[in-house]
Amino acid sequence: xxxxxxxxxxxxxxxxxxxxxxxxxxxxxxxxxxxxxxxxxxxxxxxxxxxxxxxxxxxxxxxxxxxxxxxxxxxxxxxxxxxxxxxxxxxxxxxxxxxxxxxxxxxxxxxxxxxxxxxxxxxxxxxxxxxxxxxxxxxxxxxxxxxxxxxxxxxxxxxxxxxxxxxxxxxxxxxxxxxxxxxxxxxxxxxxxxxxxxxxxxxxxxxxxxxxxxxxxxxxxxxxxxxxxxxxxxxxxxxxxxxxxxxxxxxxxxxxxxxxxxxxxxxxxxxxxxxxxxxxxxxx
Ligand code: HEC
Ligand code: HEC
Numbered sequence: 001x002x003x004x005x006x007x008x009x010x011x012x013x014x015x016x017x018x019x020x021x022x023x024x025x026x027x028x029x030x031x032x033x034x035x036x037x038x039x040x041x042x043x044x045x046x047x048x049x050x051x052x053x054x055x056x057x058x059x060x061x062x063x064x065x066x067x068x069x070x071x072x073x074x075x076x077x078x079x080x081x082x083x084x085x086x087x088x089x090x091x092x093x094x095x096x097x098x099x100x101x102x103x104x105x106x107x108x109x110x111x112x113x114x115x116x117x118x119x120x121x122x123x124x125x126x127x128x129x130x131x132x133x134x135x136x137x138x139x140x141x142x143x144x145x146x147x148x149x150x151x152x153x154x155x156x157x158x159x160x161x162x163x164x165x166x167x168x169x170x171x172x173x174x175x176x177x178x179x180x181x182x183x184x185x186x187x188x189x190x191x192x193x194x195x196x197x198x199x200x201x202x203x204x205x206x207x208x209x210x211x212x213x214x215x216x217x218x219x220x221x222x223x224x225x226x227x228x229x230x231x232x233x234x235x236x237x238x239x240x241x242x243x244x245x246x247x248x249x250x251x252x253x254x255x256x257x258x259x260x261x262x263x264x265x266x267x268x269x270x271x272x273x274x275x276x277x278x279x280x281x282x283x284x
Pocket of ligand 1: 057060074075076077078079080089090091095098112115116119120123124139143159160161162163164165211215216217222226
């Protein structure tokens with residue numbers, strides 16, 4: 001009798017069996033690779049709102065509800081691959097269990113909704129939608145649903161879910177953008193363009209239609225860790241040094257500059273912006 005399910009949803013790995021793990025993955029990585037999104041939506045309006053949130057995450061720069069708040073050519077799923085259900089690339093699985101959380105950047109305890117709105121201001125170079133707006137609630141409902149059945153865990157140190165992208169183990173000051181240029185030309189430019197402005201096969205990675213310099217990926221260390229597990233798309237194979245070099249090359253180009261005041265809605269639509277200190281850069 002099988003008392004423990006092999007494929008666990010959300011973040012519920014405790015007790016999960018790991019079978020047929022790919023040989024190149026360590027035990028912890030194999031477990032994460034086993035994570036799966038829940039299959040069934042709840043009935044009624046809640047299910048429809050979750051579905052709407054998923055559509056917005058997949059078409060953020062085009063969907064009529066989110067487009068007015070987006071300032072670049074990206075979608076949430078440009079970085080949260082497979083609408084956040086890819087278990088390794090900035091996954092949304094289990095994320096809702098980590099909130100409320102202390103955020104060193106805002107120097108406040110923030111909610112999951114706050115965290116979503118911050119990614120719109122920085123990674124999407126857009127304007128913060130009002131708390132409680134339809135777009136904000138739909139996205140947050142979808143991300144919450146992806147943690148169905150998982151136990152809550154208080155997060156007193158930083159706002160990150162249980163399966164966040166792991167930092168690289170190498171010295172990030174030893175990035176070589178010249179090596180990165182070669183890696184970019186041979187393994188990235190086909191999809192993202194020689195000029196970084198994107199092609200039909202990949203979104204812009206620098207320039208005016210990319211994420212701004214207040215986004216997490218604008219930091220070489222975070223971009224490198226994400227590239228290691230996410231790029232080239234469908235064939236992530238870079239070594240840690242290659243990921244770091246490629247990150248340094250990508251981030252050596254100009255991108256929009258983040259000034260908080262340019263990313264807040266009109267005061268009457270702002271509500272309470274849950275923050276005391278917001279430096280220009282920091283985690284997304
Ligand atoms: C340019 C890339 C990029 C884009 C676009 C982006 N994000 Fe993120 N986001 C990140 C990274 C990187 C993290 C850090 C996640 C990690 O370390 O696993 C993050 C973190 C988050 C978190 C917190 C995750 C956690 O583990 O607690 C949420 C929620 C989130 N993003 C929502 C969104 C939403 C919603 C959108 C679209 C409106 C979006 N993001 C667009 C890169 C991006
Ligand atoms: C086969 C095409 C392909 C290759 C090769 C590829 N990417 Fe991507 N990349 C994509 C696509 C497509 C996305 C968006 C993911 C999605 O929408 O599912 C993406 C997303 C990204 C993002 C986050 C979104 C953005 O545009 O800022 C970065 C950064 C990135 N890639 C960098 C790289 C780097 C660096 C390399 C080379 C090491 C690389 N990619 C190789 C197709 C590719």
